Amino acid sequence: MAVELKDLAPLLLRKERASGDLDAAQLAIVTNTLRGGVARNARRKQLEQLVKDDPVLSDRDMVFRNHTERYNFGIKKVATLIKLITKHKLTTQEEIQELRWALGENLPLDLHDGMFVPVIETQATDEQKGKWLQAALDYKILGAYAQTELGHGSNVQGIETTAHFDKATQEFIINSPTLTSRKWWPGALGKTATHAIVYARLFLEGKDVGVHAFMMQLRSLKDHQPLPGIEVGDIGPKVGFNSIDNGYCAFDNVHIPRDHMFMRFVKVLSDGTFVEPQVDKVVYLTMVYVRAYLLQILSIAVGKAATISTRFSAARVQGRKGSGSNAGEFQVLDYQNQQLVLFPLIALSYASNFMSNTMIKMHDSALELLANGEEHLFGEKLAELHGISSGIKAWLADHVSNGIEAARRSCGGHGFTLSSNLNHLFSEIVGSTTYEGTMDVLVQQHARYLLKVLLALQTGKRSTLSPNSSVGFLAQASQYFNPTLRFSAQRPEDLDNLELLIEALKVRATRIVVALAQQMRDSNNDSNACMITMTRASTAHSELLLVSTFAKSVEAFPAGPAKDTVSSLCGLFGASLIVQNLNDFRDHDYFSTAQANLARQQLARLLPIVRRNAVPLTDAWEFSDFDLNSTIGRYDGDIYRALVKRAADEPLNKTQVAESYELYLKPLIQASL
C-alpha cells in the first residue's frame, strides 16, 4: 500500500532538503547574510527561547479571543515582558526589539517604547527630560503619541486641536473645539496611557503659530481614572492590532503648565514670545531610520508567509500525475502557477532585507557627513534618502501585503484556517500601507525628488552624480531616452546577466521620469493630473533600486552554490518585475515583440531552476516553528496531524453539543414530536 498522505508530507519535505544544491555550509552563508551574521543570529534564537519558555508570552491563542480579551491579555504580556527584560538585564534596543518580534503580535506599549520615549529624548529640553525620561523608561508613566485626529490623518497641517497660551497663569489651555478634532487611532491611548504627547495648533494672543507637541497627563497615577476635562476610550476592533487599545481622546479646557510644551527646538517664553523653530535635520534622518527598520519588518513578514506557503506546497499533493492509480500525485509546488506566485515572494523577502540593510548603511554614512561638518553633501544625501525611502516604503508595504495575501490564497482551504497564521501575518502588517504615510503621498515625494535631480542635471546645476548614488542613472538620461536605443538580449538566458537586466530597468525608469517632467510642464505643474505618472516613476525607480541592491548583495557572496542559487533568485525577481510591466520596455521598441516574449520565457525558464532550492531558500531564514506559529508551515511537514490537533483546541469542541442546540435547534428539529 502507498504511504499515507499524513506520512508522505514529512517525507516530501525531507526530500526537498536532500535534493537541493545547498549543503549545510552553503545554507549557512545565506542565513548569515539574511540574519546579520552568526553571532547576531545565535543571540536572536536565545532571545526567542526566552519568550518560548514563558507561559504568558508564548500564549498564541489570540484567534479565540475578541478585542477586549486580547487587550487585557496584551497588557498581561506587556507586564510580563517588562519583568523579563529587567530580569535578563537587556538594555540594547536591538535586543529588546528581537524579543518583541518573537512575541508575534503588536502590543499596547510598542509605541511607548517606539515613539513616546524617543520623542522625549529628542524633542524635550534637558530640564524636561529630567522630569519625564526616567519615569517613562521605568514605566511609571505610560505614554501615547497623539497626532492623528478623526478628521485628519497624515496631514499634520490640518490638525484642529488647539492650545491657547494664558500668560497670566503661565498655562496652555488645550481644547478639542470640534467633533473631528478628537484624537483618533493612537495606540495605547484608549485604556493604557497615563500620558500622551499631544499635537495641537498653538495660539499666542490669538495668533496661530503652527502645530506643536505638548506633554499631557490623561489619567490619574493613583486609580487610572481619566483626569477632569479628558474624555478617552477605545475606537473598537480593527484589521490587525487587536491586542492594542487604539484610542480616541477629547479635551475640554485642560490646563497644562507652560513647560509642558516640548521646547528643545521651539519655545514660548514666559512673556508669550514665540521663538521660531530651528530645523532639526536629524529628525528627518530619524524618519529614514524608522523606514529602514520598517523594511526589515516587512521583509520578515513576507519571509514567513513565503516559508509557510512554500513548505505547505511542497508537502501537499493534489492531482494525479497520470491516469494510473499508482502514478502518484503532483506536489502543489510543481505547478507552474504556484511557482509564479511563491518564488517572487521568496525573492521579495530577500530583496527587502537587502534594501533595509543598504538603507541603514546610507543612513549611517549620512550621519557621518553631518558629524564631519559636510553640510552640503549631507543635505544632498538627506534629500536622496528621504526621496527613495518614501517610494521604497510605499512599494514594499503594498507588495508585501498583497504578497502575503496571495501566499495565503495559494494554500487553498487550509490557508483560510486561522491556524495557518497567514491571515494574522497579513492583518498585523497591512497597516503599513497607511501608517507612516499612504502610497499616494509617498510616491509623490519620491517622484518630486526624481524630477528635482533631473532638472538640476538638465539645467547644469548639478554636473555629476556619484555612480553610487541611487539616482546615478539619471546622468545617462539623454542616452537612455534616445528612441533609437535597442535592448541587446537575444536569448532568454541572456537575462541571467544581472547587469543587462538592471540596464533595462534603468532605461525604463529614465523614460518615465522624463515623460513625467514633460507632463508636468504641459500641465503647468498640475501634480494631481500627473499623479498616475508620478506613481509609475516612483514604482520604476523603486524596482530598479530593489533589483540592483539585490544584485550587489549577491556579488558579496563567495563563489559557490549559495551564490548561484541566490543569483537565480535575483534574476527571477528582476524578470518577474519586467514581465509585469512589459509595456514600459516596449516603449519606442526598446524591447521588440520577440524580446518581450523572451522575458516571459526567461521567467518561465527560471521557475524550475529556483524550484530545486525553493524549500532551502526559505529554510535559510531559520524561522522556528514557534515563530511561524502555523499548522501548515511546520519545518517537519507534519501538517495534517497539526491541523487535527489544533482543531481540537477550538472552544466549540469542549462539548459535543453547543449551547444553542437546546435553545434553538432542538425546538426546530422536534417541533412536531
Place this chain on the structure above:
Amino acid sequence: MAVELKDLAPLLLRKERASGDLDAAQLAIVTNTLRGGVARNARRKQLEQLVKDDPVLSDRDMVFRNHTERYNFGIKKVATLIKLITKHKLTTQEEIQELRWALGENLPLDLHDGMFVPVIETQATDEQKGKWLQAALDYKILGAYAQTELGHGSNVQGIETTAHFDKATQEFIINSPTLTSRKWWPGALGKTATHAIVYARLFLEGKDVGVHAFMMQLRSLKDHQPLPGIEVGDIGPKVGFNSIDNGYCAFDNVHIPRDHMFMRFVKVLSDGTFVEPQVDKVVYLTMVYVRAYLLQILSIAVGKAATISTRFSAARVQGRKGSGSNAGEFQVLDYQNQQLVLFPLIALSYASNFMSNTMIKMHDSALELLANGEEHLFGEKLAELHGISSGIKAWLADHVSNGIEAARRSCGGHGFTLSSNLNHLFSEIVGSTTYEGTMDVLVQQHARYLLKVLLALQTGKRSTLSPNSSVGFLAQASQYFNPTLRFSAQRPEDLDNLELLIEALKVRATRIVVALAQQMRDSNNDSNACMITMTRASTAHSELLLVSTFAKSVEAFPAGPAKDTVSSLCGLFGASLIVQNLNDFRDHDYFSTAQANLARQQLARLLPIVRRNAVPLTDAWEFSDFDLNSTIGRYDGDIYRALVKRAADEPLNKTQVAESYELYLKPLIQASL
C-alpha cells in the same frame, strides 16, 4: 468661521447628488437595470425591511464576538429566519435568497438550503425523496454537504473515505481509513448537522467503482449527541464564515442501509451488481447556474465596497487646495489616484451584474434546447457555458476580492476600523477564490475549451460560429492574428467607441489563444509548462466577455444622460483593462507606442468624466444604510458622528478602567510608591 468638518461631510454628499447629470428618472433607469426591474427591487426592499425590523436578525454586533459566540448567535438567527419565512409564507427561492442577503453574513444552514436539499431533489430516487425531502424542507433533519477532506479539496478523485458493501446485511460500511480522509471544511458539519451527504469511494467485493454520495445520519434527533462511530467537531476560526461551524468528521465502521446511497443516476442492486452511472447533463448546467448566481453575489459585494469608499472619498477632505488658510481642502475623491482605484470598481460591480444576467439567460436558453431535443446544439452550448463560466468565475472572484481590499485601503485609517464594514465584506467573499474551484483549475478548463474551438475551426470540424457565441471572435482568428494588423485609434477619445475598444480586446484574446495552441504543440501538450499562457488566455477572453457584455447592456438603455453616463463607465472599464495589459496590445505593433500612450490618456481623460456622476452611479444600487452597515459609507455622509457613536459601543468602553489595570498596570506604575 468655516463650516465644521462633521457638517461639511453631509453637505459634500448633497452637492455630489445635485451636481451630477442624472435626475431621479434617469437614476431610476440605472437602478432598474441593476436590480431587475421596479417590482423586484420594491419586493427586495420589503424583504430587507422584515430583517431590519427583527431584533435578532438585525443584530450586527458580530465584530465584538468570537467564533463560538458568533456560531451560537448564528443558530439563533437561523431559527428566527425560519420562523420569519413561515410567518410570511415565503416560498420562492428568489425571495428567500433576498432575505438571506439582507442578513449581511453567512449562516450555518446556508448549505442545508443551498446544497443538501437540492442534492436530495436531483440525486435521490423518488422513494428516497419520500423519506428525506419533506423532513429536510421542514428542518426536522439538518444537513451538511460532506465532500472535501483534509487531504483533498476540489480534486474529488482523491477522496479517501471508503464505503464497502456488505451483501449479507445489505449495508454499506463507511470508514475514514486515514487521518487525511476525515471530512474537513463542510459548513454546518461541526455542531449543527444531524445528517450529511457524504462522498465516499465505493467498493463492491473489494473492487473500487468510484466516488459516490451517501446519506448518513451523524447525530441523534433526540439529544444531538454524535452517533456511535462518528467523531465530529468544528475546525476552528477562519477568514470569513465565522458564524458557521465548518467542521470535520471521521467514520469508524458506520453501517448504513443500502438505500442510503443516492441512486437516481447510479445503483447498487441487492445482489451487489453495480449499475453504471448515467451522465446527467442537467447537473453540469446546474453548476453553470450556481456560478451565475455567484457572479451576482460578487457583483453586490464589490458594489457595496465601491459605494462605501466612493461616499467616504466624497465626504472626506484632505490636503489644502492652495497655500491660503481659506482655500479649503480637496475632497479625497478629487485625487487622480483615488479615482483610478475606485472608478474601475464601480464599473466592475456593473460588469459582473450584467455578466450574471447574461449567463442566466444563456443557461435558460440551453435548457430550452434540451427541452426541444436539440441534443447537439445543447452539447455545444453546455461546453461553451462550462468553459466561459469557469474563466469568468475565476477572474471575478479574484478581481472582486482584490478590489474590495483596495477600496478598503483607499479609505486610509477609517477603512481599517471594522465599523467601515469593508473588512467584513472582504472576509465573507474572498473564499470564492477557492470554493467552487480555484483559479488554477478553472482557467485551465476555460483555456482548454478555447483551444478546442480553435482547433475545430482550424481543422474544419466547425465551419461557422454564431456571432452571438461568446467565442465568435475566433472565427476571425487568421485576420486578428495577422502581424501587419494595426489599431485604428488616433486620439484618446476614439476609444469612446466601444466597438473599437472591443475589437482591440478580440485581437488580443485571439493572439494569446493562438500562441497557447502553438506552445501546447511545441511542448507536446505539457499543460503544466503552458499554465502561465493558459491563465493569460482565460484572462484575455474573460475581459473581452465582460466588456462586450457591458457594452451590450449599455445599448439597451434609452438614449439620454443615464445611457451616456453608463457608457462612459463602460469605456473606463475597457480602457483600464487595456492599460493594465498594454503589452499584449503592443504585440507585433498592433498598438504603436503612441497608441499605447493614447490608451493611458483615454483612461486619465475618463476619470474626471466619471467623477461627475461617481456618487450617483453607486447610489443607483440603492443599498440601504442598514445593508451597508458602514459608519463611513452612510447615504447622508454623516460619517464622523457615526464613527464616534460606534466607538462608544466598544465593550472596552463600558468601564473607564479595564480589568487588566489592577492586575498588571497598577503594580507597574506604582512599583516604587
